[in-house]
Amino acid sequence: MKMFESIKEQIRDIKKIVFVTGAGMSQESGVPTFRGKDGLWRNYDAMKLATIDAFYDNPKLVWEWYNERRRNIFAARPNLGHKAVAELEKYTEVVVLTQNIDGLHQKAGSSEVLELHGSIVKIKCSVCNFKDEIMVEFSEIPPLCKCGNILRPDVVWFGESLPQDVWQKAMIFASQCDLMVIVGTSLVVSPANTLPIYAKQNNAILVEVNPEDTEMSSEMNLVIRNTSAVALPEFVSMFKEN
Ligand code: BV8
Ligand code: ZN
DSSP, X not given: OOTTGGGTTGGGGOOEEEEEEOTHHHHTTTOOOSXXXXXXXXXXXXXXXXXXXXHHHOHHHHHHHHHHHHHHHHHOOOOHHHHHHHHGGGTSEEEEEEOOOSOHHHHHTOSOEEETXXXXXEEEESSSOXXXXXXXOOSSSSOBOTTSSBEEEEEOOBTSOOOHHHHHHXXXXXXXXXXXXXXXXXXXXXXGGGHHHHHHHTTOEEEEEOSSOOTTGGGOSEEEOSOHHHHHHHHHHHHHHO
């Protein structure tokens, strides 16, 4: 049980754990991240495609991208990392604040998951307040709303604010946790990348699980340079022993 040895003593009196997760959490489930070659789709920069401008410029292209991601995500299974986070609920209070739109935390059984950037199964009208959840691929793209306007994925695009109710709750959970585990995120995108600061202000222990350095590695109390599916089961086994 080497990886987390240094915080073994402290975890005894841990009551509230918050996980902040990103694309790396689902990488071992076959869902591409936004970094490097993964971050390109048909040579389009994912960060450029996930914008309202790209959608209005070429809604068919953006829908083809989301349809392909829907196909990939619906075929994906939660990995040992997702399962470990879900299992931890047996031992302590766990909240997941995820930037991922793939729903794999919920599929693994996590009961308290806040989707900061929306969900790939949710859609909404670009004009009226129609919203729905669709588990099938669209034959007709861009799909039209009954009001005649085009439907869009109900995700947060760059330049768009996060759903305020979700963000408010996320800030509260972050500022009340005893331990925050930051898994599989480069912490490049704001405001999600400010959540560790709220936890630090509450003197929470900050742990980073990531094979690579991130924007905030120097702020961490413990850095685990390994993958989520390898490190998180070991993290949870520490609670089993206690
Ligand atoms: C907003 C949903 C108010 C859609 C997403 C200039 C400077 C600073 C900020 C800005 C700026 N200009 C604009 C901004 C704000 C902008 C921003 O942060 N831009 C960045 C690029 C600089 N933020 C916004 O626009 C946000 N809204 O601020 O509203 C506002 C409004 C108007 C104007 C200003 C402000 C909205 C952000 C949300 C955008 N939507 N997704 C979709 O998914 O299609 S963001 C999307 O990209 C993801 O959700 C995620 O958040 C991000 C990707 O980051 P990660 O998840 O961390 O993934 P990444 O690939 O980067 O890294 C993977 C990591 O995993 C790596 O570290 C890797 O080492 C590690 N890893 C890999 N394998 C594993 C692993 N770790 C563990 N195990 C493994 N196996
Ligand atoms: Zn409509």
